[in-house]
Amino acid sequence: MPRPPMHTLDAVAALRQTVRDWKRQGLTVGLVPTMGALHEGHLSLARAALAQADRVIVSIFVNPTQFDNPSDLATYPRTWDDDRRLLADAGVHVLYAPTVAEMYPAGFATHVSVAGVSAGLCGAHRPGHFDGVATVVCKLFLQSQADMAFFGEKDFQQIHVVRRMATDLDIPIRLVACPTLREADGLAMSSRNRRLAGPERDQARRLPETLRDAARRIAVGDSVAAVLAQARERLVAGGFAEIDYLELRADADLASLAHYDGRPARLLAAARLGTVRLIDNMSVPTKA
Incomplete structure (x- = not known):
C-alpha cells in the first residue's frame, strides 16, 4: 500500500x-x-x-x-x-x-x-x-x-x-x-557542525574523546577535580579556545557532584571552536 x-x-x-x-x-x-x-x-x-x-x-x-x-x-x-x-x-x-x-x-x-x-x-x-x-x-x-x-x-x-x-x-x-547519534569519529550530530571550518572539524572530535576518557577515569575512582582539570587542559591543547563548562552531574536531577558515589552520573560540557559552540555529554560507566 x-x-x-x-x-x-x-x-x-x-x-x-x-x-x-x-x-x-x-x-x-x-x-x-x-x-x-x-x-x-x-x-x-x-x-x-x-x-x-x-x-x-x-x-x-x-x-x-x-x-x-x-x-x-x-x-x-x-x-x-x-x-x-x-x-x-x-x-x-x-x-x-x-x-x-x-x-x-x-x-x-x-x-x-x-x-x-x-x-x-x-x-x-x-x-x-x-x-x-x-x-x-x-x-x-x-x-x-x-x-x-x-x-x-x-x-x-x-x-x-x-x-x-x-x-x-x-x-x-x-x-x-x-540516545545521542554520533558521526564516525564520535562527534555528536548537530546542525551547528556544518559551520565548523577546515581544521576545526578535525579538532571537534577531541571533545567526545576527552569526555569519554574522563568518564572512564571517574568510574574507576580517580579524583573528579583532577580529572576535570586535566580534561580542560586537554581541550585547550586540542584547539578549544573557550570552555563554558565541564562538570559532573547526577543523571536524575542534575545535582552537581564533587565526588562520584556510584549513582548514575554524566559529564556535561560546552566548548567553542572559533565561532561554533559545541555541547556534549557522556555517562559515567557503571560497574557490572
Missing part, C-alpha cells in the same frame, strides 16, 4: 483539526520538536516516534526567544527544501512549520520559566535561553495535543527543563529521551 503524502501545516487551527481527526479514530500522536537543518540525529527521533505512535508530527521552528546572541540566530542554518524531503521520505505524517507571527502573535506577553534544573551549565552561559525553550515547547505541546514527545540526549539539560515544565504544568505528555 502506498504511503500517504506528508502534509505541511503552518497554522495552529489546522494542526489542531488534524489532531482531533486522528484522535477520533483512536490514534496516538508523537511530536518531534526541531529547529530544522535536519540531520540523521533528528531523523532517528522521527523513526523512534514512528515506532511508538500511530501518527507523527515534526515541527520546524527557529525559535527567536531562545537565542541570547542575535548573530547566532541570523547564522542558524536553514535548509527547508532538504528538511521537507527528508521528513517525507521518513514517513512523517505532518510537518508543522509555524511562522514567528503564528507562534508569537501581536501582544504576546507570556513566558515560561523553569527554576532549578535550568540553573548552571547552559543556563548560566546563555541568559534567557531556557525560558525561550520552555515557552516554545509548552506551546508546541498544547498546540499539538501530542501523547508523547521525543528529544535527543545531546541536549541533556534541555530534557530536564522540558520534563519539569510539563510535570509542573500538568501537561499530559510522555517525554522520550533518545
Whole structure:
C-alpha cells in the first residue's frame, strides 16, 4: 500500500483539526520538536516516534526567544527544501512549520520559566535561553495535543527543563529521551557542525574523546577535580579556545557532584571552536 503524502501545516487551527481527526479514530500522536537543518540525529527521533505512535508530527521552528546572541540566530542554518524531503521520505505524517507571527502573535506577553534544573551549565552561559525553550515547547505541546514527545540526549539539560515544565504544568505528555547519534569519529550530530571550518572539524572530535576518557577515569575512582582539570587542559591543547563548562552531574536531577558515589552520573560540557559552540555529554560507566 502506498504511503500517504506528508502534509505541511503552518497554522495552529489546522494542526489542531488534524489532531482531533486522528484522535477520533483512536490514534496516538508523537511530536518531534526541531529547529530544522535536519540531520540523521533528528531523523532517528522521527523513526523512534514512528515506532511508538500511530501518527507523527515534526515541527520546524527557529525559535527567536531562545537565542541570547542575535548573530547566532541570523547564522542558524536553514535548509527547508532538504528538511521537507527528508521528513517525507521518513514517513512523517505532518510537518508543522509555524511562522514567528503564528507562534508569537501581536501582544504576546507570556513566558515560561523553569527554576532549578535550568540553573548552571547552559543556563548560566546563555541568559534567557531556557525560558525561550520552555515557552516554545509548552506551546508546541498544547498546540499539538501530542501523547508523547521525543528529544535527543545531546541536549541533556534541555530534557530536564522540558520534563519539569510539563510535570509542573500538568501537561499530559510522555517525554522520550533518545540516545545521542554520533558521526564516525564520535562527534555528536548537530546542525551547528556544518559551520565548523577546515581544521576545526578535525579538532571537534577531541571533545567526545576527552569526555569519554574522563568518564572512564571517574568510574574507576580517580579524583573528579583532577580529572576535570586535566580534561580542560586537554581541550585547550586540542584547539578549544573557550570552555563554558565541564562538570559532573547526577543523571536524575542534575545535582552537581564533587565526588562520584556510584549513582548514575554524566559529564556535561560546552566548548567553542572559533565561532561554533559545541555541547556534549557522556555517562559515567557503571560497574557490572
